Amino acid sequence: MNKEAYQFSYEVYDSVSELNDQDAWLVNEAREVTELAYAPYSNFNVGAVAQLANGEIVVGTNQENAAYPVGLCAERVLLSSTATLFPNIAIDTMAISYNNMNGESKHPISPCGMCRQSLAEYEHRVKQPIRLLLSGMEGKVFIIKKSNSLLPLSFGSVDLK
Ligand code: THU
Numbered sequence: 001m002n003k004e005a006y007q008f009s010y011e012v013y014d015s016v017s018e019l020n021d022q023d024a025w026l027v028n029e030a031r032e033v034t035e036l037a038y039a040p041y042s043n044f045n046v047g048a049v050a051q052l053a054n055g056e057i058v059v060g061t062n063q064e065n066a067a068y069p070v071g072l073c074a075e076r077v078l079l080s081s082t083a084t085l086f087p088n089i090a091i092d093t094m095a096i097s098y099n100n101m102n103g104e105s106k107h108p109i110s111p112c113g114m115c116r117q118s119l120a121e122y123e124h125r126v127k128q129p130i131r132l133l134l135s136g137m138e139g140k141v142f143i144i145k146k147s148n149s150l151l152p153l154s155f156g157s158v159d160l161k
Helices: 021-036 074-085 113-126
Strands: 011-013 044-052 057-061 091-100 131-135 141-144
Touching: 021 044, 021 057, 021 091, 021 131, 021 141, 044 074, 057 074, 074 091, 074 113, 091 113
Parallel strands: 091 131
Antiparallel strands: 011 141, 044 057, 044 091, 131 141
Protein backbone atom coordinates (compact mmCIF):
# COMPACT_ATOMS: atom_id res chain seq x y z
CA MET A 1 0.00 0.00 0.00
CA ASN A 2 1.21 3.49 -0.85
CA LYS A 3 -0.09 6.71 0.52
CA GLU A 4 -0.39 9.74 -1.69
CA ALA A 5 -0.76 13.27 -0.40
CA TYR A 6 -2.41 16.25 -2.01
CA GLN A 7 -1.22 19.68 -1.03
CA PHE A 8 -3.17 22.83 -1.65
CA SER A 9 -2.13 26.36 -0.83
CA TYR A 10 -3.71 29.72 -1.49
CA GLU A 11 -3.10 33.34 -0.62
CA VAL A 12 -5.17 35.15 2.00
CA TYR A 13 -5.47 38.95 1.98
CA ASP A 14 -7.16 40.84 4.79
CA SER A 15 -9.06 43.08 2.43
CA VAL A 16 -9.36 44.20 -1.17
CA SER A 17 -7.10 47.16 -0.39
CA GLU A 18 -4.10 44.79 -0.24
CA LEU A 19 -4.59 43.68 -3.86
CA ASN A 20 -3.00 45.20 -6.95
CA ASP A 21 -5.20 47.63 -8.88
CA GLN A 22 -6.43 45.15 -11.52
CA ASP A 23 -7.34 42.45 -8.99
CA ALA A 24 -9.05 45.02 -6.74
CA TRP A 25 -11.05 46.24 -9.72
CA LEU A 26 -12.17 42.70 -10.58
CA VAL A 27 -13.22 41.97 -6.99
CA ASN A 28 -15.18 45.23 -6.79
CA GLU A 29 -16.88 44.48 -10.11
CA ALA A 30 -17.85 40.99 -8.87
CA ARG A 31 -19.36 42.63 -5.78
CA GLU A 32 -21.26 45.10 -7.95
CA VAL A 33 -22.68 42.59 -10.43
CA THR A 34 -24.29 40.65 -7.57
CA GLU A 35 -27.10 43.17 -8.16
CA LEU A 36 -27.80 41.48 -11.50
CA ALA A 37 -28.40 38.08 -9.92
CA TYR A 38 -31.85 36.51 -10.11
CA ALA A 39 -32.06 34.71 -6.78
CA PRO A 40 -35.60 35.17 -5.41
CA TYR A 41 -35.56 31.70 -3.78
CA SER A 42 -32.24 31.67 -1.95
CA ASN A 43 -31.77 35.46 -1.63
CA PHE A 44 -28.10 34.66 -2.13
CA ASN A 45 -26.84 36.82 -4.98
CA VAL A 46 -23.59 35.70 -6.57
CA GLY A 47 -21.49 37.70 -9.02
CA ALA A 48 -18.57 36.54 -11.14
CA VAL A 49 -16.33 38.64 -13.37
CA ALA A 50 -13.68 37.28 -15.71
CA GLN A 51 -10.72 38.94 -17.31
CA LEU A 52 -9.97 37.10 -20.55
CA ALA A 53 -6.59 36.60 -22.18
CA ASN A 54 -7.70 38.97 -24.99
CA GLY A 55 -8.47 41.72 -22.44
CA GLU A 56 -12.25 41.35 -22.61
CA ILE A 57 -14.36 41.30 -19.45
CA VAL A 58 -17.30 38.89 -19.08
CA VAL A 59 -19.70 38.76 -16.14
CA GLY A 60 -22.12 36.16 -14.81
CA THR A 61 -24.65 35.99 -12.00
CA ASN A 62 -26.72 33.16 -10.55
CA GLN A 63 -30.05 32.64 -12.28
CA GLU A 64 -32.55 30.67 -10.24
CA ASN A 65 -35.79 28.99 -11.23
CA ALA A 66 -39.04 28.04 -9.48
CA ALA A 67 -38.07 24.48 -10.41
CA TYR A 68 -35.01 24.72 -8.16
CA PRO A 69 -32.56 22.35 -9.91
CA VAL A 70 -32.92 24.34 -13.12
CA GLY A 71 -31.08 27.26 -11.50
CA LEU A 72 -27.53 28.07 -12.59
CA CYS A 73 -24.58 29.34 -10.58
CA ALA A 74 -22.86 32.59 -11.52
CA GLU A 75 -19.67 30.77 -12.49
CA ARG A 76 -21.35 28.46 -15.00
CA VAL A 77 -23.38 31.32 -16.48
CA LEU A 78 -20.09 33.15 -16.99
CA LEU A 79 -18.29 30.14 -18.47
CA SER A 80 -21.10 29.45 -20.95
CA SER A 81 -21.23 33.09 -22.08
CA THR A 82 -17.47 33.27 -22.44
CA ALA A 83 -17.23 30.07 -24.46
CA THR A 84 -19.96 31.35 -26.77
CA LEU A 85 -18.88 34.97 -27.14
CA PHE A 86 -15.12 34.34 -27.24
CA PRO A 87 -14.50 30.75 -28.37
CA ASN A 88 -11.11 29.30 -27.40
CA ILE A 89 -10.06 32.39 -25.45
CA ALA A 90 -8.53 31.62 -22.06
CA ILE A 91 -9.75 33.17 -18.83
CA ASP A 92 -6.81 34.69 -16.95
CA THR A 93 -8.65 35.57 -13.73
CA MET A 94 -12.17 35.14 -12.39
CA ALA A 95 -13.39 37.11 -9.35
CA ILE A 96 -16.37 35.72 -7.41
CA SER A 97 -18.35 37.49 -4.72
CA TYR A 98 -21.81 37.31 -3.20
CA ASN A 99 -24.40 39.35 -1.35
CA ASN A 100 -26.35 37.31 1.17
CA MET A 101 -29.66 39.16 1.50
CA ASN A 102 -30.48 37.09 4.61
CA GLY A 103 -27.20 37.57 6.43
CA GLU A 104 -23.62 38.65 6.25
CA SER A 105 -21.14 38.60 3.40
CA LYS A 106 -17.80 38.85 5.17
CA HIS A 107 -16.13 35.57 4.19
CA PRO A 108 -15.10 34.41 0.72
CA ILE A 109 -17.18 31.70 -0.93
CA SER A 110 -15.63 29.20 -3.27
CA PRO A 111 -17.27 27.51 -6.26
CA CYS A 112 -19.64 24.59 -5.67
CA GLY A 113 -18.65 21.10 -6.81
CA MET A 114 -20.51 21.32 -10.10
CA CYS A 115 -18.83 24.63 -10.95
CA ARG A 116 -15.42 23.18 -10.04
CA GLN A 117 -16.02 20.49 -12.63
CA SER A 118 -17.03 23.12 -15.22
CA LEU A 119 -14.02 25.28 -14.39
CA ALA A 120 -11.71 22.26 -14.79
CA GLU A 121 -13.24 21.47 -18.20
CA TYR A 122 -12.78 25.07 -19.33
CA GLU A 123 -9.13 25.11 -18.24
CA HIS A 124 -8.52 21.86 -20.07
CA ARG A 125 -10.33 23.12 -23.16
CA VAL A 126 -8.28 26.31 -23.58
CA LYS A 127 -5.12 24.82 -22.00
CA GLN A 128 -4.68 27.54 -19.40
CA PRO A 129 -5.46 27.63 -15.68
CA ILE A 130 -8.04 30.05 -14.32
CA ARG A 131 -6.86 32.16 -11.41
CA LEU A 132 -9.59 32.77 -8.82
CA LEU A 133 -10.20 35.79 -6.58
CA LEU A 134 -12.73 34.81 -3.89
CA SER A 135 -14.44 37.25 -1.58
CA GLY A 136 -17.62 38.49 0.02
CA MET A 137 -18.87 42.08 -0.03
CA GLU A 138 -16.19 42.89 2.54
CA GLY A 139 -13.38 41.19 4.40
CA LYS A 140 -10.75 38.71 3.32
CA VAL A 141 -9.88 37.83 -0.26
CA PHE A 142 -8.48 34.41 -1.19
CA ILE A 143 -6.38 33.98 -4.32
CA ILE A 144 -6.15 30.53 -5.86
CA LYS A 145 -3.67 30.18 -8.73
CA LYS A 146 -5.41 27.35 -10.59
CA SER A 147 -9.07 26.56 -10.16
CA ASN A 148 -8.45 22.84 -10.82
CA SER A 149 -6.50 22.66 -7.57
CA LEU A 150 -9.97 22.76 -5.96
CA LEU A 151 -10.84 19.45 -7.59
CA PRO A 152 -8.19 16.80 -6.92
CA LEU A 153 -8.51 13.44 -8.69
CA SER A 154 -11.07 14.98 -11.00
CA PHE A 155 -12.89 13.11 -13.71
CA GLY A 156 -12.07 14.45 -17.15
CA SER A 157 -11.96 13.81 -20.88
CA VAL A 158 -8.90 11.52 -20.59
CA ASP A 159 -11.04 9.08 -18.59
CA LEU A 160 -13.41 8.68 -21.53
CA LYS A 161 -10.68 7.48 -23.90
N1 THU B 1 -24.26 29.86 -6.11
C1 THU B 1 -23.47 30.38 -7.09
O1 THU B 1 -23.95 31.04 -8.01
N2 THU B 1 -22.14 30.18 -7.00
C2 THU B 1 -21.50 29.56 -5.97
O2 THU B 1 -20.28 29.47 -5.98
C3 THU B 1 -22.29 29.00 -4.85
C4 THU B 1 -23.76 29.05 -5.02
C5 THU B 1 -25.69 30.13 -6.17
C6 THU B 1 -26.57 28.96 -6.48
C7 THU B 1 -27.89 29.42 -5.87
O3 THU B 1 -28.57 30.25 -6.79
C8 THU B 1 -27.48 30.25 -4.67
O4 THU B 1 -26.12 30.61 -4.90
C9 THU B 1 -27.59 29.54 -3.34
O5 THU B 1 -26.96 28.32 -3.38
